[in-house]
Amino acid sequence: MLPIAVDAMGGDKGPGEVVAGARQAASELGVPILLVGDPDAMGDPGDLEVLAASEVITMDEDAGAGIRRKKDSSVVRAAETVREGRASAMVSAGNTGAAMGSALLRMGRLPGVSRPAIATPIPVPGCTPTVLLDAGANAECQAAWLVQFAQMGAAYFTGRYGVEAPRVGLLSIGEEPSKGSPLVKEAHALLNAGDSAGLGGQFIGNVEGRDLMSDRVDVVVTDGFTGNIALKALEGAATVMRDAVFGVLMSTDEAVEASEVLLPLLAPLATEMDPDTYGGALLLGVDGVCIISHGSSSASAVVNAVRVARDMVDNGLVERLRQAIKG
Amino acid sequence: MLPIAVDAMGGDKGPGEVVAGARQAASELGVPILLVGDPDAMGDPGDLEVLAASEVITMDEDAGAGIRRKKDSSVVRAAETVREGRASAMVSAGNTGAAMGSALLRMGRLPGVSRPAIATPIPVPGCTPTVLLDAGANAECQAAWLVQFAQMGAAYFTGRYGVEAPRVGLLSIGEEPSKGSPLVKEAHALLNAGDSAGLGGQFIGNVEGRDLMSDRVDVVVTDGFTGNIALKALEGAATVMRDAVFGVLMSTDEAVEASEVLLPLLAPLATEMDPDTYGGALLLGVDGVCIISHGSSSASAVVNAVRVARDMVDNGLVERLRQAIKG
Numbered sequence: 243m244l245p246i247a248v249d250a251m252g253g254d255k256g257p258g259e260v261v262a263g264a265r266q267a268a269s270e271l272g273v274p275i276l277l278v279g280d281p282d283a284m285g286d287p288g289d290l291e292v293l294a295a296s297e298v299i300t301m302d303e304d305a306g307a308g309i310r311r312k313k314d315s316s317v318v319r320a321a322e323t324v325r326e327g328r329a330s331a332m333v334s335a336g337n338t339g340a341a342m343g344s345a346l347l348r349m350g351r352l353p354g355v356s357r358p359a360i361a362t363p364i365p366v367p368g369c370t371p372t373v374l375l376d377a378g379a380n381a382e383c384q385a386a387w388l389v390q391f392a393q394m395g396a397a398y399f400t401g402r403y404g405v406e407a408p409r410v411g412l413l414s415i416g417e418e419p420s421k422g423s424p425l426v427k428e429a430h431a432l433l434n435a436g437d438s439a440g441l442g443g444q445f446i447g448n449v450e451g452r453d454l455m456s457d458r459v460d461v462v463v464t465d466g467f468t469g470n471i472a473l474k475a476l477e478g479a480a481t482v483m484r485d486a487v488f489g490v491l492m493s494t495d496e497a498v499e500a501s502e503v504l505l506p507l508l509a510p511l512a513t514e515m516d517p518d519t520y521g522g523a524l525l526l527g528v529d530g531v532c533i534i535s536h537g538s539s540s541a542s543a544v545v546n547a548v549r550v551a552r553d554m555v556d557n558g559l560v561e562r563l564r565q566a567i568k569g
Numbered sequence: 570m571l572p573i574a575v576d577a578m579g580g581d582k583g584p585g586e587v588v589a590g591a592r593q594a595a596s597e598l599g600v601p602i603l604l605v606g607d608p609d610a611m612g613d614p615g616d617l618e619v620l621a622a623s624e625v626i627t628m629d630e631d632a633g634a635g636i637r638r639k640k641d642s643s644v645v646r647a648a649e650t651v652r653e654g655r656a657s658a659m660v661s662a663g664n665t666g667a668a669m670g671s672a673l674l675r676m677g678r679l680p681g682v683s684r685p686a687i688a689t690p691i692p693v694p695g696c697t698p699t700v701l702l703d704a705g706a707n708a709e710c711q712a713a714w715l716v717q718f719a720q721m722g723a724a725y726f727t728g729r730y731g732v733e734a735p736r737v738g739l740l741s742i743g744e745e746p747s748k749g750s751p752l753v754k755e756a757h758a759l760l761n762a763g764d765s766a767g768l769g770g771q772f773i774g775n776v777e778g779r780d781l782m783s784d785r786v787d788v789v790v791t792d793g794f795t796g797n798i799a800l801k802a803l804e805g806a807a808t809v810m811r812d813a814v815f816g817v818l819m820s821t822d823e824a825v826e827a828s829e830v831l832l833p834l835l836a837p838l839a840t841e842m843d844p845d846t847y848g849g850a851l852l853l854g855v856d857g858v859c860i861i862s863h864g865s866s867s868a869s870a871v872v873n874a875v876r877v878a879r880d881m882v883d884n885g886l887v888e889r890l891r892q893a894i895k896g
Contacts, residue, residue, distance in 0.1 A: 366809070367809060367812075367813040368813070378742055381742060381748075382750060382751065414794075414798075415708060415798060415801075422708060422794065423708050423709060426794075450797075450798070451797065451798040451799065451802035451804075451805060452804055452808075454805060455809045456805060456809070464798075467741075467742055467749065467753075468794070468795055468798055471741075471742060471777070471791075471799055472778065472799060474777050474778030475779065475781050475782070475802050475806075476778075476802055476803070477778075477779055478778060478779030478780065478781060479781075479782050479802075479803050479806045479810075480806065482694060482782045482783070483694075483806075483842075486695070486838055486842075487814060487835070490831070491831065494834070497830060500827035500829075500830040500831050501827070503823050503827040504824055504827050504828070507820060507821070508817050511813055511814070511817055
């Protein structure tokens with residue numbers, strides 16, 4: 243297969259962590275990797291192919307300005323490799339807006355897609371994750387875009403988890419169609435009507451915040467403002483709860499002793515709840531596979547991101563999305 | 570003091586649970602209680618005073634229609650007792666919309682308040698809770714209302730937790746003032762400008778979803794749609810995580826044995842994270858103290874709700890809000 247382009251300069255932990263993850267992915271998964279970034283800053287790439295890019299768009303930088311000014315930034319170059327057919331997918335743990343903008347500008351939108359959306363898996367203990375979209379690409383949305391998010395989300399869920407006709411819910415503040423913002427009411431009507439004929443999933447109506455981390459629904463559709471806030475609230479809560487439980491386990495000598503039995507049993511749950519396990523979010527609706535990983539991604543998160551990228555390429559995600567939007 | 574009116578018919582667990590909580594509150598706290606509801610359905614009220622109300626607005630009922638049709642419902646009557654000076658506060662664990670609507674119609678708004686808002690404490694392990702408002706009263710908001718929510722939230726926080734000049738944040742999808750929806754950008758500008766002079770708190774700018782369960786901020790302001798979704802996402806996550814951890818603790822004989830040491834240590838954390846501990850949400854901006862408890866409230870949640878109601882009466886919450894809005 244074509245290599246997967248990895249933005250070597252992205253992420254809070256620095257190029258060293260990303261490169262370590264990329265090398266691990268290449269050796270564990272046997273996937274060819276194209277590292278994109280500053281060869282002098284990225285440390286030892288091992289035997290991975292490197293595409294030199296002299297600039298970096300930092301985490302705090304304004305994404306739009308960064309993309310316009312820094313044509314030779316690692317993230318813009320990574321997106322170009324996909325457009326040029328030199329790579330099959332891109333992975334970045336850097337500035338989310340920059341990754342999104344680069345993919346949008348360089349790969350372009352799929353025909354008919356109004357707005358690409360960020361689809362993020364939310365861990366659900368003991369179950370398949372819930373896919374939430376839009377998790378932050380579009381702070382303001384129109385109802386028709388939410389219908390497309392539903393179509394793309396369903397196609398992605400089927401491709402990634404092998405579930406035909408996944409359950410699609412619309413995030414609101416009550417289950418009744420009369421509840422919610424004007425945007426939600428309009429989207430509800432569209433999804434209930436003919437517009438959901440080509441949905442590729444079953445529209446189950448409105449769902450609420452508490453359903454995000456449940457097995458009641460597979461794909462949850464919302465605007466990027468609400469989605470980003472819900473996602474970050476959940477991520478924050480998971481971290482706080484994990485730390486609080488861990489703090490109790492370490493709080494007394496007796497607890498530490500008891501924890502020797504329990505920590506190995508709790509480890510799978512901790513892994514299941516860790517966003518790193520899922521490899522990051524996908525930008526759906528661009529003409530290529532673009533994975534946007536958490537800024538805090540560890541090397542193992544990069545391995546998981548490469549795995550998901552490979553699976554989505556093998557799986558024909560882009561073609562699935564093309565059909566979903568056309569249908 | 571005047572009694573606290575408790576809607577005996579509200580809540581998923583039925584009148585028995587509410588009445589048990591009310592009796593416990595009266596004996597533990599020494600607070601006079603006025604039970605409002607159907608005497609035949611509420612079981613044994615002990616020596617509590619009862620105000621008969623023949624109707625009930627059920628949890629699933631349309632709140633607006635319920636209030637219009639059922640003038641003799643327990644929740645409407647409870648609100649009336651406050652207006653009439655027969656009770657000092659009302660507590661309901663029933664239909665949230667009905668409690669809100671009854672309080673609004675019967676008690677009325679405080680002068681100058683555009684829209685009352687639901688203020689809900691979000692537990693933060695080891696810290697004072699974060700107060701989130703609006704948690705669902707107003708699905709659509711104007712920027713000026715968010716400024717009032719900030720004023721009311723700060724006054725409430727100071728009254729409830731004794732913290733002067735609490736930190737007030739605006740919920741958005743990035744810390745920069747340029748991030749977010751048009752509503753958030755406009756509210757940010759108002760809060761940064763003269764409008765926050767009478768805030769009674771310090772405006773710290775935008776905060777994100779992950780800050781809700783942190784000690785970075787005291788009062789978080791948002792529209793009722795976003796607030797309700799964030800709150801329910803957090804409540805859902807806390808329940809799911811608690812159940813998952815508990816499941817692990819019970820998963821093997823060895824784990825059960827180890828848990829004998831750990832469960833007593835984890836219990837305070839579980840209590841701290843349980844919404845029942847905080848007695849429910851307050852409807853801020855009406856001319857009276859109105860506590861809206863979770864539908865799933867246990868008897869002990871009712872006790873906590875009565876305690877908060879008493880504290881807020883003793884504390885002059887309504888007068889604080891009146892000053893906050895006037896200032």
